[in-house]
Amino acid sequence: MDNLKYIRETMERATAFTGISGWGQVAIGITALVTSFIAAQQKVFKNWLAIWLAEAVVALLIAGWSIDRKARAVKTPLLSGPGRKVAFSLSPPIFAGGLLTIVLYRAGLTGAIPGLWLLLYGTGVVTGGMFSVSVVPIMGLCFMMLGAAAFLAPAAFADWFMAAGFGGLHIVFGVIIARRYGG
Numbered sequence: 001m002d003n004l005k006y007i008r009e010t011m012e013r014a015t016a017f018t019g020i021s022g023w024g025q026v027a028i029g030i031t032a033l034v035t036s037f038i039a040a041q042q043k044v045f046k047n048w049l050a051i052w053l054a055e056a057v058v059a060l061l062i063a064g065w066s067i068d069r070k071a072r073a074v075k076t077p078l079l080s081g082p083g084r085k086v087a088f089s090l091s092p093p094i095f096a097g098g099l100l101t102i103v104l105y106r107a108g109l110t111g112a113i114p115g116l117w118l119l120l121y122g123t124g125v126v127t128g129g130m131f132s133v134s135v136v137p138i139m140g141l142c143f144m145m146l147g148a149a150a151f152l153a154p155a156a157f158a159d160w161f162m163a164a165g166f167g168g169l170h171i172v173f174g175v176i177i178a179r180r181y182g183g
Contacts, residue, residue: 024066
Protein backbone atom coordinates (compact mmCIF):
# COMPACT_ATOMS: atom_id res chain seq x y z
CA MET A 1 0.00 0.00 0.00
CA ASP A 2 2.85 2.38 0.80
CA ASN A 3 4.36 1.69 -2.62
CA LEU A 4 1.05 2.43 -4.34
CA LYS A 5 0.70 5.66 -2.39
CA TYR A 6 4.24 6.66 -3.38
CA ILE A 7 3.57 5.85 -7.05
CA ARG A 8 0.29 7.80 -7.03
CA GLU A 9 1.93 10.85 -5.43
CA THR A 10 4.85 10.69 -7.88
CA MET A 11 2.49 10.49 -10.86
CA GLU A 12 0.42 13.37 -9.50
CA ARG A 13 3.54 15.55 -9.17
CA ALA A 14 4.62 14.71 -12.71
CA THR A 15 1.34 15.56 -14.46
CA ALA A 16 0.51 18.96 -15.87
CA PHE A 17 -2.54 20.88 -14.73
CA THR A 18 -4.86 20.85 -17.74
CA GLY A 19 -7.86 22.36 -15.97
CA ILE A 20 -7.37 25.82 -17.47
CA SER A 21 -10.39 26.50 -19.62
CA GLY A 22 -9.61 28.11 -22.96
CA TRP A 23 -13.18 29.30 -23.40
CA GLY A 24 -13.07 30.73 -19.88
CA GLN A 25 -9.97 32.69 -20.92
CA VAL A 26 -11.83 33.96 -24.00
CA ALA A 27 -14.71 35.12 -21.78
CA ILE A 28 -12.25 36.91 -19.48
CA GLY A 29 -10.69 38.58 -22.52
CA ILE A 30 -14.05 39.79 -23.77
CA THR A 31 -15.01 41.27 -20.39
CA ALA A 32 -11.56 42.91 -20.20
CA LEU A 33 -12.05 44.54 -23.61
CA VAL A 34 -15.39 45.95 -22.46
CA THR A 35 -13.78 47.09 -19.21
CA SER A 36 -10.89 48.81 -20.99
CA PHE A 37 -13.38 50.75 -23.13
CA ILE A 38 -15.38 51.84 -20.06
CA ALA A 39 -12.24 52.62 -18.03
CA ALA A 40 -10.80 54.75 -20.84
CA GLN A 41 -13.83 57.06 -20.54
CA GLN A 42 -13.12 57.89 -16.90
CA LYS A 43 -11.81 61.33 -16.02
CA VAL A 44 -10.85 60.42 -12.44
CA PHE A 45 -8.25 57.74 -11.75
CA LYS A 46 -10.16 56.49 -8.71
CA ASN A 47 -13.07 55.53 -11.00
CA TRP A 48 -10.67 53.88 -13.47
CA LEU A 49 -9.18 51.85 -10.64
CA ALA A 50 -12.60 50.82 -9.27
CA ILE A 51 -13.70 49.64 -12.72
CA TRP A 52 -10.59 47.53 -13.19
CA LEU A 53 -10.85 46.09 -9.67
CA ALA A 54 -14.45 45.10 -10.42
CA GLU A 55 -13.18 43.45 -13.62
CA ALA A 56 -10.61 41.52 -11.57
CA VAL A 57 -13.43 40.11 -9.43
CA VAL A 58 -15.46 39.22 -12.54
CA ALA A 59 -12.41 37.56 -14.15
CA LEU A 60 -11.71 35.60 -10.97
CA LEU A 61 -15.30 34.35 -10.89
CA ILE A 62 -15.21 33.37 -14.58
CA ALA A 63 -11.87 31.60 -14.13
CA GLY A 64 -13.03 29.74 -11.04
CA TRP A 65 -16.30 28.67 -12.61
CA SER A 66 -14.75 27.60 -15.93
CA ILE A 67 -11.88 25.69 -14.31
CA ASP A 68 -14.31 23.93 -11.97
CA ARG A 69 -16.56 23.07 -14.93
CA LYS A 70 -13.66 21.65 -16.95
CA ALA A 71 -12.34 19.68 -13.97
CA ARG A 72 -15.77 18.13 -13.38
CA ALA A 73 -16.12 17.26 -17.08
CA VAL A 74 -12.88 15.26 -17.06
CA LYS A 75 -13.46 13.99 -13.50
CA THR A 76 -10.24 15.51 -12.15
CA PRO A 77 -9.99 16.90 -8.62
CA LEU A 78 -9.76 20.69 -8.82
CA LEU A 79 -7.15 20.98 -6.09
CA SER A 80 -5.02 18.06 -7.23
CA GLY A 81 -1.25 18.35 -6.86
CA PRO A 82 -0.69 20.24 -10.13
CA GLY A 83 -3.77 22.44 -9.60
CA ARG A 84 -2.59 23.38 -6.13
CA LYS A 85 0.88 24.20 -7.49
CA VAL A 86 -0.60 26.46 -10.16
CA ALA A 87 -2.68 28.32 -7.58
CA PHE A 88 0.19 28.71 -5.12
CA SER A 89 2.59 29.85 -7.85
CA LEU A 90 0.17 32.44 -9.22
CA SER A 91 -0.80 33.87 -5.82
CA PRO A 92 2.42 35.62 -4.64
CA PRO A 93 2.80 37.89 -7.71
CA ILE A 94 -0.91 38.75 -7.56
CA PHE A 95 -0.62 39.58 -3.86
CA ALA A 96 2.49 41.69 -4.54
CA GLY A 97 0.63 43.51 -7.33
CA GLY A 98 -2.23 44.34 -4.98
CA LEU A 99 0.11 45.64 -2.30
CA LEU A 100 2.18 47.67 -4.77
CA THR A 101 -1.00 49.12 -6.28
CA ILE A 102 -1.83 50.61 -2.88
CA VAL A 103 1.71 51.97 -2.52
CA LEU A 104 1.75 53.51 -6.01
CA TYR A 105 -1.73 54.97 -5.57
CA ARG A 106 -0.78 56.61 -2.26
CA ALA A 107 2.45 57.95 -3.78
CA GLY A 108 0.55 59.43 -6.73
CA LEU A 109 2.40 57.20 -9.21
CA THR A 110 -0.77 55.89 -10.81
CA GLY A 111 0.73 55.86 -14.31
CA ALA A 112 2.85 52.86 -13.32
CA ILE A 113 -0.08 50.70 -12.23
CA PRO A 114 -1.05 49.24 -15.65
CA GLY A 115 2.55 48.18 -16.34
CA LEU A 116 2.83 46.72 -12.85
CA TRP A 117 -0.37 44.72 -13.24
CA LEU A 118 0.60 43.32 -16.64
CA LEU A 119 4.14 42.50 -15.51
CA LEU A 120 3.19 40.79 -12.25
CA TYR A 121 0.20 38.97 -13.71
CA GLY A 122 2.55 37.70 -16.43
CA THR A 123 5.04 36.62 -13.78
CA GLY A 124 2.31 34.68 -11.99
CA VAL A 125 1.17 33.07 -15.22
CA VAL A 126 4.74 32.03 -16.06
CA THR A 127 5.38 30.52 -12.63
CA GLY A 128 1.95 28.88 -12.40
CA GLY A 129 2.20 27.79 -15.99
CA MET A 130 5.27 25.73 -15.24
CA PHE A 131 2.82 23.18 -13.81
CA SER A 132 0.37 23.49 -16.68
CA VAL A 133 0.33 23.02 -20.43
CA SER A 134 3.27 24.47 -22.37
CA VAL A 135 1.41 27.39 -23.94
CA VAL A 136 0.55 28.96 -20.55
CA PRO A 137 4.09 30.16 -19.68
CA ILE A 138 4.34 31.64 -23.19
CA MET A 139 1.19 33.63 -22.48
CA GLY A 140 2.80 34.83 -19.24
CA LEU A 141 5.92 35.98 -21.09
CA CYS A 142 3.71 37.96 -23.48
CA PHE A 143 2.05 39.67 -20.51
CA MET A 144 5.47 40.47 -19.07
CA MET A 145 6.61 42.02 -22.36
CA LEU A 146 3.46 44.14 -22.53
CA GLY A 147 4.00 45.22 -18.93
CA ALA A 148 7.56 46.29 -19.66
CA ALA A 149 6.39 48.20 -22.74
CA ALA A 150 3.63 49.87 -20.70
CA PHE A 151 6.24 51.13 -18.23
CA LEU A 152 8.19 52.71 -21.09
CA ALA A 153 5.23 54.12 -23.03
CA PRO A 154 3.44 57.39 -22.29
CA ALA A 155 0.64 57.05 -19.71
CA ALA A 156 -1.90 57.99 -22.41
CA PHE A 157 -1.50 54.48 -23.87
CA ALA A 158 -2.27 52.65 -20.59
CA ASP A 159 -5.78 51.63 -21.65
CA TRP A 160 -4.46 50.25 -24.94
CA PHE A 161 -1.95 48.10 -23.08
CA MET A 162 -4.64 46.89 -20.67
CA ALA A 163 -6.92 46.01 -23.60
CA ALA A 164 -4.11 44.26 -25.48
CA GLY A 165 -3.03 42.26 -22.43
CA PHE A 166 -6.06 41.39 -20.38
CA GLY A 167 -8.33 41.43 -23.43
CA GLY A 168 -6.32 40.37 -26.47
CA LEU A 169 -3.86 37.93 -24.92
CA HIS A 170 -6.59 36.13 -23.00
CA ILE A 171 -8.64 35.74 -26.17
CA VAL A 172 -5.76 34.58 -28.37
CA PHE A 173 -4.31 32.13 -25.87
CA GLY A 174 -7.79 31.05 -24.76
CA VAL A 175 -8.57 29.93 -28.29
CA ILE A 176 -5.23 28.10 -28.50
CA ILE A 177 -5.85 26.33 -25.18
CA ALA A 178 -9.42 25.44 -26.14
CA ARG A 179 -8.39 23.94 -29.47
CA ARG A 180 -5.27 22.09 -28.32
CA TYR A 181 -6.29 20.99 -24.83
CA GLY A 182 -10.08 20.80 -24.99
CA GLY A 183 -12.46 23.49 -23.81
